[in-house]
Every structure is written in structure tokens, then in C-alpha cells.
Amino acid sequence: MKITIDEDRCVGAGQCVLAAAEVFDQRDEDGIVVLLDPTPPQELLAQVQDAATRCPALAIEVEK
Template sequence: MKVVIDQDRCVGAGQCVLAAPEVFDQREEDGIVVLLQENPPEELHTQVREAAQICPALAIELAD
């Protein structure tokens, strides 16, 4: 799995960080998503898929 984020679409809701804190973080100054792992290990795939689904801005794309 490869994770791609669109920081321009991100609204800083932080749902991705709550769903997969090992993969996503937020910038201190504006809350915009920061990708920690572009290719997360398989044991995190379920959490990453959930993060992509609940993102209100649809700023997370996944490629298998």
C-alpha cells in the first residue's frame, strides 16, 4: 500500500491522526496533515483505510 496525501485539500480535522497515529501527524502551525509513512506495514493497512474513508476533505489517496 502506498499513501498519498493532498495537503492543499486537507482541512486539519485530525481524523487521520486519530485513526492511524503511526502513519499521520499534523503540523503544529495549521493542523495540516503530515505523512509519517508513505508505505506503512501491512498490520496498519486497516487503520490507514479507515483514515482515508473518514477524512472529511478526501485528502488521502491509497494505491495498492
């Protein structure tokens, strides 16, 4: 699995962090997503896909 983030689209809603805190975080100054692990283990796939689905800006792309 590979994750790509479009920081320009991110609105700082934080839904990704709620869904997969092991993979996503937010910058303190503006809330923009921070990708902690661009290639997380396969067992986190469901959480990562949930995070991508929850993102109101569709800023997360997941490649299997």
C-alpha cells in the same frame, strides 16, 4: 501499500491521526496532515483505510 496526501485539500480535522497515529500527524502551526510513513507495513492497512474514509476533505489516497 502506498499513501498519497493532497495537502491543498486537507482541512486539518485530525481524523487521520485518530485513526492511524503511526502513519499520520499534523503540523502544529495549521493542523495540516503530515505523512510519517508513505509506505507503512501491510498490517496497518485497515487503520490507514479507516483514516482515508474518515477524512472529510478526501485528502488521503491509498494504493494497495
